[in-house]
Amino acid sequence: MPVTPALYVRQEAAESSPEDSSLRCLLCPHSCLLQNGKSGICGVRKNEHGDMSLPFYGHISAAAADPVEKKPLYHFFPGRNIFSAGFYGCNLRCPFCQNYHISQQFPGEGQETPPEELVEAALRENSIGIAYTYSEPLIHFEYLLHSAQEARRRGLKNVLVSNGYLNEAPATRLLPLLDAANIDLKSFSNDFYHNELGGSLEPVLRFLELAATRTHLEVTTLIIPGKNDSPIEMERIATFLADLNPDIPLHLSCYRPMYRYTIRGSTYQNLAPLLDTARRKLRYVYPGNVPGETNTLCPSCGELLIRRQGYRVSLHALKNGSCAKCGLHIAGVWE
Ligand code: SF4
Incomplete structure (x- = not known):
């Protein structure tokens, strides 16, 4: 290349x-x-x-056509596949990283893939676009720019799945090329970001502020027992997001012991009170990594809009981006 x-x-x-x-x-x-x-x-x-x-420019560690719900994005082309590409490396050091084998270790050099080839692969898969995901995409900023520009030119969507740890100047350059993003807000404690993740909270909050006005934004918090699961912290996360926009979907996901953390995994019982807390501020709050259905209900009349069981998705009373029963506009990017 x-x-x-x-x-x-x-x-x-x-x-x-x-x-x-x-x-x-x-x-x-x-x-x-x-x-x-x-x-x-x-x-x-x-x-x-x-x-x-940039010795890892275009080195792809993994690629697959995934359901868009797996990113997770619940208000963006529900039920469609998105071609997902991963890289190597990360600028944070999360001891619970679910993809540590590619983010914290460099097991190989990956498949060298110019942006044009990545776009061709996404088109062949008949996916709605490309998700930059799995490890941390933002540290491959130049590749992201090139690929996102080419994807746009070929009529594809661009999705970022990231820790949001980026300075403001590059963020304002990249965000207009994105159609959606799911950004981790791993905690609302700067001590946690500093002591456990090797970063700081404030830049992530700034990235979220920028993203909220420039692309479709969803946010994920992995709930780790004893680390970030206090009601006060959830209240702070939900208040911050609601001040940006109460329509931002928030995913509270169960953590599983991984990499350096041996803390027991979280369950729906851990999530339940936090879901209640967040729902007092935000209209769309979802549990993640739990069995059973995770549905979208109309926040005004309670009508079932989208049913999800695992990655099986069916649309119900969602018509042209609004609730078919009461007419409320439902935030998101719909076909
Ligand atoms: S400033 Fe960030 S992106 Fe740049 S080399 Fe350091 S960790 Fe990597």
Whole structure:
């Protein structure tokens, strides 16, 4: 593949020659300072003799046509498939990462796939578009831009599934190319972000603010017993999102022990009081990773709009984006 110049890089003072320059990466809030030969925290951006190289540009770790509900997106083309591509690396260090084998480890180099080929693959699968997902897509910012532009040009949708840990300038550049995003809000505690995830809360909140006005936004919080499951914290999460827009769908998902966490998994019983708390502020709050049905009801009259059982989806009283019974407009992107 042709060499792609990295964006959001600043050259710092050189010791002797330009090749000795340190580089400051301005893509995400870590602002890594990279000496020659060193990579940033994410592991995918590297100073090579004073130039920022992208050794994992276009290296796809996994690709599959998934139900859009798996992202999860519940108010975006329900029942349709979206071609989903994953990368390597991450700029956070979540000890409960559900995809740690590609986010925290680099088991291989993946399939080198130029953006045009990714778009062709999505078209062949007859999917509505491309979801950038599985590991952290934002650290592959240049590839995302190229692929999202090409996907748009070919009539496909772009979906981001991410931790939202990105600086404001790149965020405002990328968001207009996105048709939908599901962003993790892993906690409302800066201590949790700092001590457990190796990041900070504020940039994620800022990303959510930007996304809420620029694309269809849904939010996911993985509920971890004893870590982020207090009613006060859920009240803060729901209040923050409701201030942005009470129509933002919030997914409260059960956590399973994974990677470095051995804390017992959460169950629907853990979620139930938190669902109640969040529903006092937000119109659409869903449990995730639980058995049984997860349906969308009209927030005004209670009519069944969309029935979901696993990834089986059926539309009921949703007509042209409104409740067929009472006429309330239902927030989302519908066919
Ligand atoms: S994108 Fe990677 S290299 Fe750049 S600041 Fe973030 S962690 Fe560091």
